[in-house]
Amino acid sequence: MEFDPIYSDATELAQLIRTRKISPVTVIQAHLDRIATTNPKLNAIVTINETALEEARAAEAALESGSQKVGPLHGVPFTVKDSIDTANILTQRGSPIFRGRTPVEDAVSVARMKAAGAIILAKTNLPEFSYSTESDNLLTGRTNNPWNLDRTPGGSSGGESAAIAAGFSPIGLGTDLAISVRGPAAQTGIVSLKPTHGRVPMTGVWPREPRRFWHVGPMARSVRDLKLAFSILAGPDGQDAFSTIGARPDAGIGSSPDRQLRVGWLTGPGFGPIDGEVRATVQEAAKALESAGCAVEPVTIAALERDFALDVFLRLHVNEMKPAFAKATAAQPEERIFKISRNMLSTPETSMADFIDAEQAADRLRDGFAQYFERYDALLCPVLPIPAHEHGADKLTIDGQTVDPTYVMAATVPFNVTGLPALSIRFGTSQEGLPINVQLVSSWYAESTILHLASIMENLSPVKGLRPDI
Structure with a gap:
């Protein structure tokens, strides 16, 4: 079978480049060609790095000269969500308010990828101000899902998820407030990791509010790429206190665990309604882990049943995020402000009594998970309650119940409220041919546990190697 750089993962590309079996120029050009032919259908890429080929030639020259030690991603392209600063490359945050904005410094996460030898290929689409579960805005428009153009690739890292799924990029950076790297990964069938809160600095990412819920995380097509990226990205920077x-x-x-791993699986209660196909996929993933030697059993978590995490999040974040939106949109004409900001600005602030009650509920959720992880190494659960839905849906029907679109966050937001690490990986396909991912969660600072379990699941996956036909 002929080698295809478009659907090779970053780890393989790095090895081939390092051993001089393929040129970084060839790799970058192949991805640029793929973007040129296919991005018009998806609108996942919003800005191309005009110096990418020049940087690839420099990476090739460095290998030829042997004059410098090369990093683990030397010559490998990566993409970056357009809320993350990139020096000398547009970072417009999905809004005409920031049209033409060009940072002078890289975000810390971007700088670390570049220090590992990776080359920025392009910036990817997002919702206005990274604040929606769909990637649509007034500046760069709407992104489509490569599995079905009539469906959303999610948000807020939907451009990133669509780009990686469609072969525009092997690996990239997204951000996650309540769903935003794991949900889009599930809607497009790739993998993503939201590390423990604070593992990866948020320096150079906007908006920062509410800082205690925002995360930066890698998105890719293989678990080993997530592991490699996490090893590059994690660690303090002396600027972000978290x-x-x-x-x-x-x-x-x-x-290489020296004992049997204990995994509980859960599809409810505590996550709201879950589609039958999603529940079945979680159960199949549980069986796969059991077949691999893990001790697996269904569980309930009382804290999730007592305090609905989505409600807790919605009550907490408005008071902290609304001032940032008000500042960004101040004195701006109405035609430059998309519906996302308008909705935020019109949302009533949470009363002090309700805010304090929500804070205490968040603490109870943390306590509940601390107790859970005394008994178990990991939790297996849904990422989304349904596969990718149609664009612009104002209501969702899930397992016979009609709910508002915020419910797509019900199974992801508990791990933003608590700061726990969580990983999204595909393990099924809906009857409509759409990806279904499951979520692996571990205790704080135990990312290696879910990365290990995900690698097991990846090897056992019934959908390994599937690609969108686009």
Whole structure:
């Protein structure tokens, strides 16, 4: 079978480049060609790095000269969500308000990828201000799902998820407030990791509010790429205080556990309604882990039943995020403000009594998960309650119940409220041919546990190697 750089993962590309079996120029050009032919259907890419080929030639020259030690991603392209600053490359945050904005410095996460030798290929689409479960805005428009153009690739890292799924990029950076790297990964069938809160600095990412819920995380097509990216991205930067808190060793089991791993699986209660196909996929994933030697059993988590995490999040974040939106949109004409900001600005603030009650509920959720992880190494659960839905849906029907679109976050937001690490990986396909991912969660700072379990699932996956036909 002829080698195809478009659907090779970053780890393989790095090895082939390092051993001089393929040129980084060839790799970059192949991805640029793929974007040129296919992005018009998806609108996942919003800005091309005009110096990408020049940087690839420099990477090739460095290999030829042998004059410098090369990094683990030397010559490999990566893409970046357009809320993450990139030096000398447009970062417009999905809004005409920031049209033409060009940072002078890279975000810390971008700088670390570049220091590992990776080359920025392009910036990817997002909702206005990264604040929606659909990637649509007044500046760069709407992104489509490569599995079905009539469906959303999610948000807020929907452009990133669509780009990676469609072969525009092997690996990229997204951000996650309540769903935004894991949900889009599920809607397009790729993998993503939301590390423990603070593991990866948010320096150079906007908006920062509410800082205690925002995360930066890698998105890719293979688990080994997530592991590699996490090793590059994690660690304090001396600027983000939360990342200083996260300066501690991994608390997981690594890739060679010396005992049987304990995994609980859960599809409810506590997540709201879940589609039958999604529940069945979680159960199949549980069986796969059991067949691999894990101790697997269904569980309930009382804290999730007592305090609905989506409600807790919605009550907490408005008071913290609304001022940032008000500042960004101040004195702007109405035609430059998309519906996302308008909705936020018109949302009533949470009363002090309700805010304090929500804070206490968040603490109860943290306590509940601390108790859970005393008994189990990981939790297996849904990412989304349904596969990718149609664009612009104002209501969703899930397992016979009609709910508003925020319910797509019901199974992801508990791990933003608590700061727990969570990973999204495909393990099924809907009757309509859409990806279905499952979510793996571990205790704080135990990312190696879910990365190990995900690698097991990847090897056993019934959908390994499937690609969108676009």
